[in-house]
Amino acid sequence: MTRVLSDYQIGTADGTSLGSSIVKVMFKALKEKGVAFYPNTKALDLVLKNGVVTGVKVRSGNEEFVIPTKNVILATGGFAHNQKLVKKFAPEWAGLPTTTAVGSTGDGLEMAVEHGAKTAYTDVVRMNPSVHSENGVNSSLSAARAEGGIMVNLDGKRFCNDYYPDYTQLSRWLQKQKGSMAYIVIDNKAMKASKRLQGFKDKGYFLQADTLAELAKKMGVPPKADTVRM
Numbered sequence: 001m002t003r004v005l006s007d008y009q010i011g012t013a014d015g016t017s018l019g020s021s022i023v024k025v026m027f028k029a030l031k032e033k034g035v036a037f038y039p040n041t042k043a044l045d046l047v048l049k050n051g052v053v054t055g056v057k058v059r060s061g062n063e064e065f066v067i068p069t070k071n072v073i074l075a076t077g078g079f080a081h082n083q084k085l086v087k088k089f090a091p092e093w094a095g096l097p098t099t100t101a102v103g104s105t106g107d108g109l110e111m112a113v114e115h116g117a118k119t120a121y122t123d124v125v126r127m128n129p130s131v132h133s134e135n136g137v138n139s140s141l142s143a144a145r146a147e148g149g150i151m152v153n154l155d156g157k158r159f160c161n162d163y164y165p166d167y168t169q170l171s172r173w174l175q176k177q178k179g180s181m182a183y184i185v186i187d188n189k190a191m192k193a194s195k196r197l198q199g200f201k202d203k204g205y206f207l208q209a210d211t212l213a214e215l216a217k218k219m220g221v222p223p224k225a226d227t228v229r230m
């Protein structure tokens with residue numbers, strides 16, 4: 001069966017991760033503009049005088065100091081790694097693993113709220129329905145859905161479109177499946193067309209089989225499941 005492969009996802013020419021490539025370019029631009037850069041420095045609090053932010057208190061190693069400033073842009077990312085905030089703002093998803101970076105602890109959000117800032121849309125969370133979890137590491141398998149995979153439940157049945165309407169709704173549907181889990185089935189054509197899928201394969205994320213019957217057996221799903229016919 002012909003699978004429509006995603007044509008909107010952007011990758012780098014050499015197949016390396018997009019994020020780290022963007023960081024290289026941004027870091028070069030910062031240096032060229034002479035912007036002061038504080039690596040390995042954690043923002044601890046906002047410093048206020050008469051209700052106006054005048055600096056940021058930070059820690060670098062054992063040293064704590066204040067960086068004086070006229071303005072502060074809080075860009076400390078999301079809060080998926082902070083269960084206290086997940087329970088508070090998005091209780092529907094509390095207790096689930098996350099693929100976000102370990103720095104997503106909502107520090108900026110907490111600092112701002114502490115000083116009386118109002119929040120908006122903190123309940124809007126994007127859940128990822130396709131995650132490979134192993135040894136405490138959660139890796140996103142979105143590419144496997146975007147680039148030709150189909151999701152089937154433990155009965156070997158499709159229970160949703162693989163990419164639409166949106167990640168969070170797919171996650172809700174997935175949560176309702178047996179074991180709250182699904183397999184992503186990928187054929188050889190999709191595998192050959194995607195460097196990222198080959199990368200997942202090399203990492204050992206996939207079960208492999210030459211026939212669907214054999215694959216169904218390895219997956220532990222009924223071999224005649226109607227949806228594992230591609």
Ligand SMILES: Cc1cc2nc3c(=O)[nH]c(=O)nc-3n(C[C@H](O)[C@H](O)[C@H](O)COP(=O)(O)OP(=O)(O)OC[C@H]3O[C@@H](n4cnc5c(N)ncnc54)[C@H](O)[C@@H]3O)c2cc1C
Pocket residue numbers: 041042043044075076077078099100101102103104105106107108140
């Ligand atoms: C697996 C995955 C795949 C994704 N794929 C895509 C995609 O294909 N396309 C897309 O557009 N988006 C994608 N996203 C979303 C995208 O990565 C985020 O929306 C984006 O990174 C958010 O940028 P940000 O600058 O707000 O926060 P972040 O990128 O999280 O940056 C925040 C930074 O602040 C640092 N920080 C946190 N607290 C402190 C502190 N107290 N002091 C100092 N520093 C601190 C963090 O360590 C981090 O470096 C993906 C996200 C994930 C998790």
